[in-house]
Amino acid sequence: MADESGAPPRRRRRRVVRIVGIAVAGVLVLAIVGGLVWAGTPYRAEAAGLAAAEADARITVADEGDVVVLSPAAEASTTLEGQGIVFFAGARVDAAAYVATFRDVAAAGATVVLVRPILNLAIVELRPLSTFTDAVPGVESWSVGGHSMGGVRACTYAEDDAVQALVLLASYCSLGDLSGRDDLTVLSITGSRDGVLRQDAADEARDLLPDDAVFVELEGVNHAQFGDYGAQPGDDEATVAGDEAHAEIAATIVDALDG
Template sequence: MQKKRGRRILKRVLWSVAIVLVLAVGGVLAWSQIGVMAAEPEQLAAVRENPAITVTDADEGIVLAPADGASERGLVFIPGAKVDPWAYAAILQGLAEDGVTVVITRPWLNLAFFDPRGLDAFTAAVPDVDVWSVGGHSLGGVRACQLAADADALVLFASYCANDLSESGLPVLSLSGSEDGLSTPEKIADARDQLPADADMVEIDGASHASFGDYGPQDGDGTPTISREQMHAEVTRLTESFLAPLAP
């Protein structure tokens, strides 16, 4: 009797654990799909109509490339948490106009931390490109830091590393915003020691967290004082200047 009772108790415990796990997984799946910040339609339409670039919705990600096909440099860009990948097309199209092929990834469950794929899963979209940088916005930048060992350079938009790259010798560009209420200037400064000593640290005056994409205001963020046009131009100028010396 005691053995049977023990088996019944064990069975109930196992069923309870299984139910909790199913509910937890279901909760994460539901949460990852709720509240995803969509790309602003007008900005996205302008990208699709831009004659200077080609836009390809590939299996590996959204590919922005120079219309003439001449590109030796590439950037794999990882979106922030629960942000539509298309929301970065407008701010990154200037790089494609200047000859940099950009692959914007689609993180699993809209969260970069749940995406275990390596850099080559995305660079495979454009095999002819010789030099690849990796970058990302917010949580996407944190994930980019983890993939940086396989890249030629690292680009951070309103983000910072959780892993130590200080002795990597990797070229790094960190763009932040003075009005960022999420990846605040203080948080960027606190994580500075994770980057190489010669990393380019640039704070864009008037930029908020959401200024680095085109998906509208974000809870907890500051109020930007820089215009969308100025922000796009500044990000393009700074990033292109950083990537230019990497040409093979």
């Protein structure tokens, strides 16, 4: 029996299902495209910070596509000689935005590999650690680290026994349990003006780190100052200058890795 439109009920149901299916598919396509556009437009490094690093005779800066490598030059000190750090950028932050942060770490003798993760989201990074360490021969010991979401991913890489230290910047371990790694040096740095980090979650996650993990809060530093990419929505206003924040962060990292 046909309905008022003249179409049999079964045919009408099929037409409705087809229309709904097309609508759902359209929404999914828009969501995927929107997500890719969002992930593909990261926060960029401030030009002044990059220029200052490139002019620094103590280090060399090489942008190699998937990574940005900071290497100690002849004028660098030997404090961290032979050490290397693989560092994962925060969500939608370009790796070059951490050049200013790690400039003094490289000048202390360490080689720093700043990773551009897949889709600019470290949480979906699937490449093995060797992808980044093999690109820099001559390093004797490796550390891993990350900012915000990058630190969450770094925690999983730190489960590798070959990793000597973990450096968390405005981050915490929600993936992986490192509490049993008594041989792992762990440094967690936060800022007192961070409006993005979920401090309650960070406090709850402390049990996933070794008992001797070191926690340092830098006064006046906000979330975005762990990189050098300008203001970030939701963040609090910093009460220290960016250059001062970067110098404090670097000095804290050097002290931890030198110990």
